[in-house]
Amino acid sequence: MAQSAGRGISVDDIVRNASIEVIPLKGAEEKAAIVPTDTTVTVTCSPRFGLSRTLDHVAAACRSGHRVVPHLAARMVEDRKDLRHFIQKISDLGVDELFVIGGDGEEPVGRFGEAAEILQELGEFDHGLSTTGIGCYPEGHPKISEDALFDALLRKQQYADYMVSQLCFDASAMAGWLRSARDRGVTLPLRIGVAAPLRVRKLIEISVKIGVGRSVRFLSKQNGMVSNLLLGRAYEPMDLLTAIRKEISFADLSVEGVHLFSFNQVDATLDWLSRASGVEEAG
Incomplete structure (x- = not known):
């Protein structure tokens, strides 16, 4: 990844290394197909749709020539056989990267309850994966304490190559969390998870469909954002990224890229x- 001369890693640098997340809803295959093939597409999974839906959309994105990263939720995997089946399916498609999360299901469908258990199981067989990512929570988790989250992250990082933050709208929370993570021994490179430009009505529609209403409540943490969106204005990710960059050094704290939650608004993303590439932050 190129660096701006004399300035370390800039906002422009991490935007160039952005991935775009799509949700396997109706029409998502066509949306993913228009993403340039040099931009990574990630495909989510949820208890509402099952792992087979994720695999279908991963296959479609592979057919359109994209580098694809499937999400795998531990709580949706029944057993070792089910895990190996999923890995074999993506391997057959030429996929060599996986993003492992715990998942949003209230109860596990089988023996796996958290991402660390999947990661440990992956270490027991020749899976063919070259890169593995995991999630992290700069703004906390409603059901898990901060100390427990850090403990889990430290256990998982020995099996992973990078981490992606949950949807974030608070620059100070992100910067403070990352400093704390490094102090606690978390060394994984970070890809900052941010919402792509979006309209609040569409966000609410998607959130209801996939059962992640928390995403809507995140918006209320950003002063003025809700009123701007209700007036028809789009959220601007560059403002958040620039604010984070003013608080921390991306190079010193190992920030390597951006993960864009598109909410399937791929055209806008x-x-x-296109507009953000080449834009340097002030200061």
Whole structure:
């Protein structure tokens, strides 16, 4: 990844290394197909749709020539056989990267209850994966304490190559959490998870469909954001990234990229990426 001369890693640098997340809803295959093939597409999974839906959309993105990263939720995997089946399916598609999360299901469908258990199981067989990512929670988790989250992250990092933050709208929370993570011994490179430009009505529709209403409540933490969106204005990710960059050094704290939650508004996401590329932050 190129660096701006004399300035370390800039916002422009991490935007160039952005991935775009799509949700396997109806029409998502066509949306993912328009993403440039040099931009990574990630495909989520949820208890509402099952792992087979994720695999279907991963296959479609592979057919359109994309580098694809499937999400795998531990709570959706029944047993060792089910895990190996999933890994074999993505391997057959030429996929060599996986993003492992705990998942949103209230109860595990089988023996796996958290991401660390999947990661440990992956270490027991020749899976063919070259890169593995895990999630992290700079703004906390409603059901898990901060200390427990850090403990889990430290256990998982020995099996992982990078981490992606949950949807974030608070620059100070992100910067403070990352400093704390490094002090606690978390060394994984970070890809900052941010919402792509979006309209609040569409966000609410998608959130209801996939059962992640918390995403809507995150918006209320950003002063003025809700009123701007209700007036028809789009959220601007660059403002958040620039604010984070003013608080921390991306190079010193190992920030390597951006993960864009598109909420399947891929056209708007690509338009923003096109405009954002080459834009240097002030200061």
